[in-house]
Amino acid sequence: xxxxxxxxxxxxxxxxxxxxxxxxxxxxxxxxxxxxxxxxxxxxxxxxxxxxxxxxxxxxxxxxxxxxxxxxxxxxxxxxxxxxxxxxxxxxxxxxxxxxxxxxxxxxxxxxxxxxxxxxxxxxxxxxxxxxxxxxxxxxxxxxxxxxxxxxxxxxxxxxxxxxxxxxxxxxxxxxxxxxxxxxxxxxxxxxxxxxxxxxxxxxxxxxxxxxxxxxxxxxxxxxxxxxxxxxxxxxxxxxxxxxxxxxxxxxxxxxxxxxxxxxxxxxxxxxxxxxxxxxxxxxxxxxxxxxxxxxxxxxxxxxxxxxxxxxxxxxxxxxxxxxxxxxxxxxxxxxxxxxxxxxxxxxxxxxxx
Amino acid sequence: xxxxxxxxxxxxxxxxxxxxxxxxxxxxxxxxxxxxxxxxxxxxxxxxxxxxxxxxxxxxxxxxxxxxxxxxxxxxxxxxxxxxxxxxxxxxxxxxx
Numbered sequence: 001x002x003x004x005x006x007x008x009x010x011x012x013x014x015x016x017x018x019x020x021x022x023x024x025x026x027x028x029x030x031x032x033x034x035x036x037x038x039x040x041x042x043x044x045x046x047x048x049x050x051x052x053x054x055x056x057x058x059x060x061x062x063x064x065x066x067x068x069x070x071x072x073x074x075x076x077x078x079x080x081x082x083x084x085x086x087x088x089x090x091x092x093x094x095x096x097x098x099x100x101x102x103x104x105x106x107x108x109x110x111x112x113x114x115x116x117x118x119x120x121x122x123x124x125x126x127x128x129x130x131x132x133x134x135x136x137x138x139x140x141x142x143x144x145x146x147x148x149x150x151x152x153x154x155x156x157x158x159x160x161x162x163x164x165x166x167x168x169x170x171x172x173x174x175x176x177x178x179x180x181x182x183x184x185x186x187x188x189x190x191x192x193x194x195x196x197x198x199x200x201x202x203x204x205x206x207x208x209x210x211x212x213x214x215x216x217x218x219x220x221x222x223x224x225x226x227x228x229x230x231x232x233x234x235x236x237x238x239x240x241x242x243x244x245x246x247x248x249x250x251x252x253x254x255x256x257x258x259x260x261x262x263x264x265x266x267x268x269x270x271x272x273x274x275x276x277x278x279x280x281x282x283x284x285x286x287x288x289x290x291x292x293x294x295x296x297x298x299x300x301x302x303x304x305x306x307x308x309x310x311x312x313x314x315x316x317x318x319x320x321x322x323x324x325x326x327x328x329x330x331x332x333x334x335x336x337x338x339x340x341x342x343x344x345x346x347x348x349x350x351x352x353x354x
Numbered sequence: 355x356x357x358x359x360x361x362x363x364x365x366x367x368x369x370x371x372x373x374x375x376x377x378x379x380x381x382x383x384x385x386x387x388x389x390x391x392x393x394x395x396x397x398x399x400x401x402x403x404x405x406x407x408x409x410x411x412x413x414x415x416x417x418x419x420x421x422x423x424x425x426x427x428x429x430x431x432x433x434x435x436x437x438x439x440x441x442x443x444x445x446x447x448x449x450x451x
Contacts, residue, residue: 040363060428103428338427342425
């Protein structure tokens with residue numbers, strides 16, 4: 001273990017330390033756990049990380065995220081040392097060029113980073129995937145997501161108070177946004193999301209989404225896959241044609257109807273791609289595509305005004321994820337920044353080797 | 355009882371790239387070729403055109419050189435910037451949704 005190299009400050013006590021982090025702009029607006037050298041060293045040792053190990057480099061600003069800075073910010077967020085493998089994998093994922101981390105974190109569109117964790121580590125760490133998965137009350141969910149945001153503030157320098165984060169409205173998920181997939185309630189024969197995305201079965205992984213605000217909807221009457229997916233389609237239409245990537249958050253109640261009808265996972269995207277369509281005239285009448293979509297997404301053919309154009313650019317554009325608790329036919333769609341045209345969802349395996 | 359202090363660590367990291375300050379400003383725009391770099395967003399071009407029209411009206415500029423850097427959310431490639439800088443004396447950039 002090499003020595004820590006971060007500057008240190010000596011303060012009269014814990015409360016003074018918390019205030020100092022507020023004053024220095026080192027917080028997300030909530031109190032942080034003061035990161036002492038002892039706590040940082042213990043976290044790095046538990047995770048078997050050298051302080052100078054480079055976990056990721058944000059490509060635009062060449063901002064280097066070392067294990068030492070990751071541990072400091074994770075402790076500030078409230079993470080336990082055993083959460084570090086998830087934080088490390090998430091850093092690896094968000095710094096992949098295709099995720100466009102700089103773009104999504106400074107954009108007026110205001111995406112937050114949604115972390116979805118899969119595999120056995122979710123149970124080991126207690127990452128909630130069931131009742132109120134997107135809500136409060138679970139330390140692992142709250143603090144792993146917060147650690148990523150504090151790193152963006154402190155190491156990437158992308159803060160809301162000095163101008164780099166230009167989000168017009170902002171996003172509550174910028175405080176923290178981390179869930180697990182509810183693998184217990186996956187319909188029979190479905191692979192968990194990380195396996196669908198290429199990670200070996202039985203391993204754990206984190207998938208990062210440049211997520212915009214979710215639209216939750218109730219569908220309490222339909223009891224067929226078609227009826228449920230038609231309800232999803234109604235929430236996809238306002239996003240416009242040609243979506244490249246969108247999270248389809250399926251509640252267990254809705255997932256059970258898909259299982260009852262023996263639907264396989266790929267049928268979700270196939271059905272939406274084929275059936276969630278409007279003609280060019282209908283899209284135009286809705287005012288879509290709008291804004292940047294006009295240049296980046298599906299072009300509406302000026303001649304074939306009656307040709308049905310799908311809300312998705314391909315069947316794979318729909319990313320089904322089973323999330324939530326028993327009871328209640330509440331599902332959601334989570335659009336991604338630029339609708340997936342200029343920032344891509346990334347999955348990274350979580351390395352637990354010691 | 356002695357006062358217990360606490361030692362804590364700085365969570366920030368200096369950026370490894372140089373952060374240049376503002377470029378030197380010319381004394382006059384007379385005879386200058388004005389670069390207009392839009393970023394592919396819809397309103398970046400009309401915004402730059404409107405600003406250029408005002409400059410051309412007030413100063414004896416030597417013309418405009420217009421480029422589109424493409425993809426608004428990513429930096430321009432170094433060669434693109436280098437080629438652009440060879441063509442212009444001053445430059446305006448715009449972002450417009």
